[in-house]
Amino acid sequence: MNEPHPLVALIHAVPTAPVLAQDAFAREFPQATLWNVLDDRLLTDALAAGGLTDTLRRRMLRLIGHVLDSGAEGLLLTCSSYGEVVDTARNLWGVPILKSDEAMFRAALTGPFERIAVVASTPPAVPAAVAQLRALAPRVSPHRTAGIVTALSEEAATADQPEATARHLADALAAAGGTDADVVLLAQYSLTPAREALAALLGVPVLDGTGTAAREMRDLLTARSAGSVAPATTTS
Incomplete structure (x- = not known):
């Protein structure tokens, strides 16, 4: 890790998710500094569109780019509906990026x-x-x-x-x-x-999902800090 309290971003689609994620990280990875980003239209707009569209995928990638280009050392996407976008993001940014579950x-x-x-x-x-x-x-x-x-x-x-x-x-x-x-x-x-x-x-x-994600993010960032060459994430 680049600093004692690595910055981990969490992108949410529902207002209740930040509290659950924060509780999990407090329990499993209290050293992390959390950055919560909420777009509470993500699910509504996907439902109205009948699923993910290219426009919605680009919108999620912009959110991901915003937090990672602003210094986040890891990212958890708590919304499972946008999980497929993570595969694209992993090819663009070399930091741990986790899908919700x-x-x-x-x-x-x-x-x-x-x-x-x-x-x-x-x-x-x-x-x-x-x-x-x-x-x-x-x-x-x-x-x-x-x-x-x-x-x-x-x-x-x-x-x-x-x-x-x-x-x-x-x-x-x-x-x-x-x-x-x-x-x-x-x-x-x-x-x-x-x-x-x-x-x-x-x-x-x-x-x-939140607890195991917090543990995995802790292990991934710890390995990177120690100079391990293990992959930051695996796709699903």
């Missing part, structure tokens, strides 16, 4: 887990997470196959306490036959506050 998926695929559970409270989050897991698996763990079970609890989205959210997710996982999972992945950042309660209920590790 790839560190979580990589940790699950490279860990000692034979059965991975993915839980969510909104229907689109489940297939999106599973698709990313399956796309990443051949790259990071080509010689092993982990089973995947999914569970959806829309009641968890309206629960007013983390413990209630965790209970709804645990019930949905039991109904899906996933109580034998070795690790549980939270498919949305909004579920992060329920991580500890869900782990206590299930008795297995529960991974969230």
